[in-house]
Amino acid sequence: EDKVVQSPLSLVVHEGDTVTLNCSYEVTNFRSLLWYKQEKKAPTFLFMLTSSGIEKKSGRLSSILDKKELFSILNITATQTGDSAVYLCAVHGSEKLVFGKGTKLTVNP
Amino acid sequence: DTGVSQNPRHKITKRGQNVTFRCDPISEHNRLYWYRQTLGQGPEFLTYFQNEAQLEKSRLLSDRFSAERPKGSFSTLEIQRTEQGDSAMYLCASSLGQGFPEAFFGQGTRLTVV
Numbered sequence: 695e696d697k698v699v700q701s702p703l704s705l706v707v708h709e710g711d712t713v714t715l716n717c718s719y720e721v722t723n724f725r726s727l728l729w730y731k732q733e734k735k736a737p738t739f740l741f742m743l744t745s746s747g748i749e750k751k752s753g754r755l756s757s758i759l760d761k762k763e764l765f766s767i768l769n770i771t772a773t774q775t776g777d778s779a780v781y782l783c784a785v786h787g788s789e790k791l792v793f794g795k796g797t798k799l800t801v802n803p
Numbered sequence: 804d805t806g807v808s809q810n811p812r813h814k815i816t817k818r819g820q821n822v823t824f825r826c827d828p829i830s831e832h833n834r835l836y837w838y839r840q841t842l843g844q845g846p847e848f849l850t851y852f853q854n855e856a857q858l859e860k861s862r863l864l865s866d867r868f869s870a871e872r873p874k875g876s877f878s879t880l881e882i883q884r885t886e887q888g889d890s891a892m893y894l895c896a897s898s899l900g901q902g903f904p905e906a907f908f909g910q911g912t913r914l915t916v917v
Contacts, residue, residue, distance in 0.1 A: 698845075726904050736807075736894070736908040737846065782845050786904035789859060790836060793845030 717783030807909035828897030
């Protein structure tokens, strides 16, 4: 059964700090790994990674995948209070996404 | 608004009652997924459709749950004889289809069974 483990489960930082969120996975027939941000209700799509070593970047967020070691990281630099959310990692192996429990990030002013 | 739309946003029901939720996906999306999310957990897969065909159903889904997508457009999820353990957020997502795993989520329907 496909499995996704995220760490830490929660994190509290101050504005301006840099954070690294971790996602490890076990999946048969790996196709891609996706990151989502969930603030109140709907998870919103951030990145999709398919190849090892290629960084995806969007503003202060960046992510990279290591297919050999079966993990991904999501970095957020210069955090802002608006970054407070649950960050979900999901893997696409079969025809559906399998999610981890998420990392709850709280950014204090 | 051309995103995924779910109705109702909130539903409170008494134990034993039946409930039905509706999802309208993004119009050109062929795939539609239902997920369930409880507090502190990530979304848990329930079922998905490719057009009108239901292609996979989680083995965790009891026979009280049924989903349809009759014309390959909107979908409904029905829960019969609700139990308190069914209380959760029910999320619908859609994607372009096979080879396009990026799923876009609706705002969810929060079900409370009292």
